Amino acid sequence: MKILDRYILTSFLRTFFPLFIIIMFILLLQTIWLFISELAGKDLDFSVIIKFLTFATPRLIPMVLPLTILLTSIMIFGNFAENYEFAAMKSSGISLQRAMRTLSIFIFFVGIGAFLFSNTVIPSSEKRFINLRKNIVKVKPAMVITPNQFNDLGDINIKVSEKYGDNDQFLKDVIIHKKAARPGNFTVIKAVEGELKGSVNSDLITLVLNDGNYYDEIQQRSPKRRNKLPFAKTHFEKYILNIDLSSLGNVDMDAQQYSKGYNMLNVNGLRHEIDTLSMQVNDEIRGTGEEVNRRIGYEGLNRNMKIDTVQVSKNESKDTLDLMSIFSTTQKIQIYKSAITNTDGVTRKINTLEKNTTTKRRFLNKYEMSLHDKYALGISCILLFFVGAPLGAIIRKGGLGLPIVIGVVLFLTYHFIGIFAKNSAEEGGIPPFIGSWLSTFIIFPLSIFLTRRATTDQGIFSFDNFIQPVRDFFAKRASKSKK
Structure with a gap:
């Protein structure tokens, strides 16, 4: 490796790794904020929180890695152009393509590594992340119940208007629909108050209901009797309901029942x-x-x-x-x-x-988009490098000011186009292939355009092409007025 190639690669890596850590830390804080209701006030051990964050980190790589490559490329090549290092390279007969060659090879291997990472590490971490959340639900079953909406808890659907207590174990205005082999809500339980009681070493929790009614719709074989809608009603002062949470909180992280999600498969x-x-x-x-x-x-x-x-x-x-x-x-x-x-x-x-x-x-x-996303991640890393490097050479500005602003705006545009395309593909508006690759297809011609403009020492736009016709027009009018 020549001295110039070593210098460019070293400069890139010195900026790449700190920026990667900073962006990862910011997005990890956002992840904590999203799941704060599952972590705060649950008396969880510090080791459990560390595992939670460790398993949540790989799922951020598809966003962190492309953004880091884009920002680093703009900053490094902007510094080279601002400090006239590119001018020194060109005076020595070294073109922009030659200066980008070593980094292009490095980014190519980064793209391959991103695909392998998304095909192996991310599915495994997602499976462990989801199983860990289910395990936390078993230890603290009250966390799975969200007020003012029906929640699937074991073999019942439960709705409460309010939760209170040290561990949110006390419930108010409880409505329960019990599941059965036949489809439909035939058994309904309503209570004024309730309390959740559970044990860490047990897959069962006890729901104690106070002052309520038990409704059970009776199914008749005769259609005529069925039209009369018969039901049984019982009032109770205290009703104890045992709920099996073994299906929600399997401690075995390799259980097959938690390994079939679209984000948990290679x-x-x-x-x-x-x-x-x-x-x-x-x-x-x-x-x-x-x-x-x-x-x-x-x-x-x-x-x-x-x-x-x-x-x-x-x-x-x-x-x-x-x-x-x-x-x-x-x-x-x-x-x-x-x-x-x-x-x-x-x-x-x-x-x-x-x-x-x-x-x-x-x-x-969803499964088809998840499949295409694994390939699109590596391609997007390569294309965003060919967007950021020429753009930094064109704007001739390095550091943490203008390059960060331009890079973030470009990435947000790229990211939001991908989100809108995936939402439309999920509902069947566009094919899943287009939903996963649309943002990548858009930046592909942009990367070619910027690379071509940077290698020919041209700006993004040539304002003379727009201003010169206007100048010629007014010059002709002025000459005519003088005549």
Whole structure:
């Protein structure tokens, strides 16, 4: 490695690592603020908090690493241009491309490392992070309950208006919907007050309810009795409900039930889940289509009817068949009722299919975007370097002032475009591939444009191209007025 290459690489790394640590620290503070309700006032050990922050750190790399590369590139090349080091390089016959060659190779390997990191470390840390949060929920079950909304807690859905106490163990205005094998909310419990009691070494917590009512809707086999909506009601002064939290707080960090999220899988796992979800959606659509055709009798539509025996209506042309003229009034009524019933059943079936497929497609879009994000991270690191380095050489300003402002504005634009694209792709507005790569596609021509302008010693915009025609216009008007 030549002295110049060593000097450029050393200058870049001296700025890169401190800036990386500062940005990581800022975003880590933001993460603490987001999860402050799960950490504050829970009497957690310091080691648990350290684990929490350690597992939360890798998930920040997709934002910290591209931003650090962009800011460092602008600052370093801005310093070179401001201190006339580029002028000395060019006078020695060293172009901008030659000066960027060593850093380009370094950033290329950083991009490969970013992909490997996002494919191995981030999924593992996400799995441990989520399992650790579930473990904290088991130790402090009151933290999972958010006031004024229904919360899934074990085999119940619970809603409270207020939590209070040292550990938020006391509840006020409790409403509980118990889950059952049959779909629907058939058992409802309401109480004025409640208290959560639990043990660290147990997967069960005890919910003690005071002064409430127990409602249970009775399901009758007879449709006539079912229409009367029978139910049982019981008043209680004290009711004890044991809740199993083993499904929420499995201490085993490698449990499979907490390793199927789209952010906890590597490339191979994501591809497998995408294939599985795609097959489920296609099979469900195909099965619903077959069931609808069977219910409306599409296959046997003309099987039991002889066209030659059907009468022709006198008021219509000879090519028009009056199918209803061969049935009596009673048969017509039965036909109409059967048609209404079948139509209603088919409509409900299609509506259910639409809801199920919408939910599954939303998950499918998340899995596909997570797969593309792993590749887009490394590419974005490389492209942002080719945006920041030429931009620093053009603005000819280093340090922590203007380069930081320009870099942050560029990155926020890049980041928000990616967020809006992913939100649209999640809802099915655009393909998941576009949602993950749109911001990268936008900065790609920008990197080419800035690199080309910097290598030819041109600014971002040539103002003479806009000002000179205006000057020529007024000069011609002035010469005409003099004549």
